[in-house]
Amino acid sequence: MKKFMTIFVILVLGMVLSGAVMAENVxxxxxxxxxxxxxxxxxxxxxxxxxxxxxxxxxxxxxxxxxxxxxxxxxxxxxxxxxxxxxxxxxxxxxxxxxxxxxxxxxxxxxxxxxxxxxxxxxxTGAYKAIKADMHNPDSFKPKWSKCAKSDGDTWIVLVKYTGTNGFGATVQNSVKIKYNPVANTYEIIEIY
Structure with missing residues (x-):
């Protein structure tokens, strides 16, 4: 049982780490x-x-x-x-x-x-590194425009900018990366920067 749990934990950690690496997309x-x-x-x-x-x-x-x-x-x-x-x-x-x-x-x-x-x-030097911050209610934010970079097929990546607060209470400009399908008019929030 311990061996199974060890393998399971390793697999989960591997998925999390690979996801973290994949998150660093342009x-x-x-x-x-x-x-x-x-x-x-x-x-x-x-x-x-x-x-x-x-x-x-x-x-x-x-x-x-x-x-x-x-x-x-x-x-x-x-x-x-x-x-x-x-x-x-x-x-x-x-x-x-x-x-x-x-x-x-x-x-x-x-x-x-x-x-x-x-x-x-x-x-x-990190001059182009986006600000990473929490957005407490991501579902309340809709794409404000659809001028974006085409990714694959009918899927587009839309960037929505909004003003929020960071962990120290300071107001910052943040962004949301959204996968958008213009045909079905559906969207899915991928990442918050």
Missing amino acids: IIYDNAGMRANPGFSGDYIVRIPNKTKLEVEGVEVRESSKGNPNGIPFLKVTYSGITGYVSIFSTNKADQAKTYAKKFKGREVQQEKQIKKKVERWAT
Whole structure:
């Protein structure tokens, strides 16, 4: 009986640990969600887990998230089979955006390794690690938009942002990762960040 219980405990622990590892998935943020504007249709930004190595596919110069055609460079990356774009600087600084656009445009290959190092450094320092916090009543939160990254088949991953409190009573901005089926109009909360 003790042997059976030992095996059972090991199996349960293995499932829990594997689940914890699998939970560290890349999250793709729509700019609409970042700016709380469901009407915006723009590029996706990848939220990278802590200490993540990226597969860089190149650099693309695109319009800013606010429709200002300054030409903002995004790093095109793939992580866990999902391709998205990482903004390599703050999109709030229009002048800086214009400068970076001129610097990187037409020199994608030459700058790729340099940018990769920069983004990996950000990931290592946790700059892109999402805040993990408890949400006491997850069923009360509905998806506020459906601009999201397609995962597989009819399943989409939707990110819903909300304001809550952490364990110390401080107000923080948190996110909910939701598996959404647009055909059946059903959703399932996967993770809370």
